[in-house]
Amino acid sequence: MHPAPRPRRDRTYRVVIALFRIVFRALGLRFDVRGAQHLPADGAAVLACNHLSYLDFTFVGLAALPRKRLIRFMAKKSTFDHAVSGPLMRAMWHVPVDRESGAAAYRIAARRLAAGELVGVFPEATISRSWTLKSFKRGAATLAVRERVPLVPVVLWAPQRTFTVDRHYSVRRGKTIMVLLGEPLRPAPTDDPHAVDETLRARMRELLDVADREYPDRPAGEGDRWWLPAARGGTAPTLEQAAVLETAARERRAAKRAGR
Secondary structure, eight states: OOOOOOOOHHHHHHHHHHHHHHHHHHTTOOOEEOOGGSSSEEEEEEEEEOOOOOOOSHHHHHHGGGGGGOOOEEEEEEHHTTTTHHHHHHHHTTTEETTTOOOHHHHHHHHHHHOOOOOOOOTOOOTTSSOOOOOOHHHHHHHHHHHHOEEEEEESSSSTTTSOOOOOOOOSSSSSEEEEEOBOOOOTTOOOOOOEEEEEEHHHHHHHHHHHHOOOOOSSGGGGGGGGGGGTOOOOHHHHHHHHHHHHHHHHHHHHHHHH
16 A cells, blocks of 8 residues: 655645755754754644744744644735745645634634644734834634643744844844744633733743843844844834834835825
8 A cells, every 4th residue: 555645735835844944054044943842743732933034934844843743824814815925825724814804814723723733823913123022912822722722932033134024134144043942831721811821921031031141143243233122232123113113114005005
């Protein structure tokens, strides 16, 4: 008998991973992954990760490879509508999120979990321009509570040094990317998602402090402090300033869509 063929979504996913690994090698990126053992070797779980760049899903996905797992990420619907990324996102079984219809995304994510998959969520919803944790939406906590699966806190540090918002990008070789996975939260079905969300945020803040404290790279000079938070001596906007910038960017996108 021949072994059952891999699902097409997994074949596509593995090709995409291989391509990104080639790109990362070309960029000379170094990866410091810690806590991969906290990721379940099988069965469903929700991964909640901070959001610093357009490439975050690739970095979290790489961290799951030692456990031989693939992650189905919740991502904004526009990436599924794009002519290039759309077919790939659908083929990899990711979850489209329409902000006007969040319930539909929840149902799809719940089906992924019921199938024993890992579902990746960015609770901040959008990239943090301050490089610190923004306020969370409670989707990750709600999924974990209602679907009775573990909730794994994940923190990235330094993806903002690759390709992120406000035209910040760099192809300079030799940057370190840190990925820290914490012990899973195992909420009970009777737990309040709000309380679980608060615990998740506290765990992620602790991991982010560790990453920031132990990150090996330093700015090349005063002009290279943009990727450090203001509280750490960097020139990134504060959380309040970042909120203003995000609102302005959102308004520009809305105006562009309206053709003004």
